[in-house]
Amino acid sequence: MHVVIMGCGRVGSMLARGLERRGHTVAIIDQTADAFRRLSPNFTGRTIVGMGFDREVLIEAGIEDAEAFAAVSNGDNSNILAARVARETFGISNVVARIYDPGRAEVYQRLGIPTVGTVRWTVDQMMRRLLPEGSEPEWRDPSGTIRLAEVHVHAEWIGRLAFDIEKATGARVAFLTRLGEGMLPRPDTVIQEGDLVHVVMPERDAAAIESQLGTKPEEL
Numbered sequence: 001m002h003v004v005i006m007g008c009g010r011v012g013s014m015l016a017r018g019l020e021r022r023g024h025t026v027a028i029i030d031q032t033a034d035a036f037r038r039l040s041p042n043f044t045g046r047t048i049v050g051m052g053f054d055r056e057v058l059i060e061a062g063i064e065d066a067e068a069f070a071a072v073s074n075g076d077n078s079n080i081l082a083a084r085v086a087r088e089t090f091g092i093s094n095v096v097a098r099i100y101d102p103g104r105a106e107v108y109q110r111l112g113i114p115t116v117g118t119v120r121w122t123v124d125q126m127m128r129r130l131l132p133e134g135s136e137p138e139w140r141d142p143s144g145t146i147r148l149a150e151v152h153v154h155a156e157w158i159g160r161l162a163f164d165i166e167k168a169t170g171a172r173v174a175f176l177t178r179l180g181e182g183m184l185p186r187p188d189t190v191i192q193e194g195d196l197v198h199v200v201m202p203e204r205d206a207a208a209i210e211s212q213l214g215t216k217p218e219e220l
Contacts, residue, residue, distance in 0.1 A: 001024050001025075001066075001067040001068060002024065002025045002026075002027070002062055002065050002066045002067060002068075003019050003024055003025070003026050003027075003066060003067070003068045003069070003070065004026075004027050004028075004029070004058065004061045004062065004063050004066045004068075004069045004070075004086070005026060005027070005028040005029065005069075005070045005072065006028075006029045006030075006052025006053075006069075006070070006071045006072065006073055006078075006079070006082045007028075007029070007030060007052070007071065007072040007073030007074070007079075007098075008028050008029075008030040008035035008036055008038055008039065008047075009035065009038070009072065009073070009074060010038065011072045011098065012028060012030070012038075012070070012072045012073075013028075013038035013039050015070060015072065016028050016039060016043065016045060017039070017040050017043070020043065020044065020045060025045060025062075026043075026045035026046075027045055027046035027047075027048060027061035027062050027066075028045060028046070028047055028048070028061075029047075029048045029049075029050055029051075029052040029057060029058075029061055030047075030048075030049065030073075031049065031050070031051065031073075032049070033047075033049050046060075046061060046062065048060050048061050051078070052071060052073065052078065052082040053078060053081040053082035053085050055085070055089065058085065058086065058090065063086065063090050063092065064090060066090075066092060067092070067093075067094060068092065068094035068095070069082075069083065069086035069087075069092045069094070069095045069096075070095075070096050070097075070098075071083045071086075071095075071096070071097040071098065072097075072098045073098075076099050076100055076101055076104055079097040079098055079099060080097055080099070080104070080108060080113065082097070083095045083096070083097040083108075083113050084113065087113070095113065095114065096114045096115065096116060097113060097114070097115050097116070098115070098116050099115045099116070138150060138198065140203070144203055145202065145203055146200060146201070146202060146203065147200070147201060147202075147203050147206055148174055148198060148199070148200050149198070149199060149201070149206065149210075150177075150196050150197065150198050150199075151197050151198075151199045151209070151210055151213050152210070152213070152214055153165070153191065153197050153213045153214070154213065154214055154215055154216055154217065156216045156217055157191050157213065157217055158191050158192065158193050158195075159190060159191065160190065160191055160217065161187075161188070161189065161190055161191070162176065162185035162189045162190070162191055162197075163185070163187060163189075164217070165191075165197070165199070165213065168212065168217060168218070169199075169201070169209045169212055169213065170201075170205070170209075171199045171200060171201035171205075171209050172199065172200040172201070173185050173197060173198070173199055173200075174198045174199065174200045175198050176189070176191075176195045176196065176197060176198065177195065177196035177198065178192065178194070178195050178196075179194070197213075199213075
């Protein structure tokens, strides 16, 4: 598919390279031509100098034929404005904006504009490592009803089936991180020492489920 990116900083240039490696076509927009030096010499996509929320600039980037748009400049206002233009003017359904302000990120997420809040993501990652007894959401649906979180499990869950967690709590084990790699649990997958357990659960039940998994499991 064709993807338009606004912002050729570190994130935008890496995103462009990754998309091209996967066989997609890319057009990348930035206010300064110097920014395109971050792109690989082998980059074959289009580079456009201009504002990513300008209608004519977006048309030059091929937005009318695009299936996705990413706004990853260093300005929250520009990113949100560009994301809204892409979605509301050109009808692009796959739109994402990078937002530095966590408060703004939550507001726009609830308005249906997917956002990546870099500050919030970094803080959440730190919290999950510093305070393993309590989970910080890795993802929350726009309504705030469902969360995906890395949950600390009591040592005596080790050696039990991942499915036992589901039977005991009613939550769903979305995936495990084992030796730094993600893996989807199968019916015979056993929790091993060092596994990070990522659970999907209702927001209202999160505290109870975390407490249950943080204690010795009852016999099932």
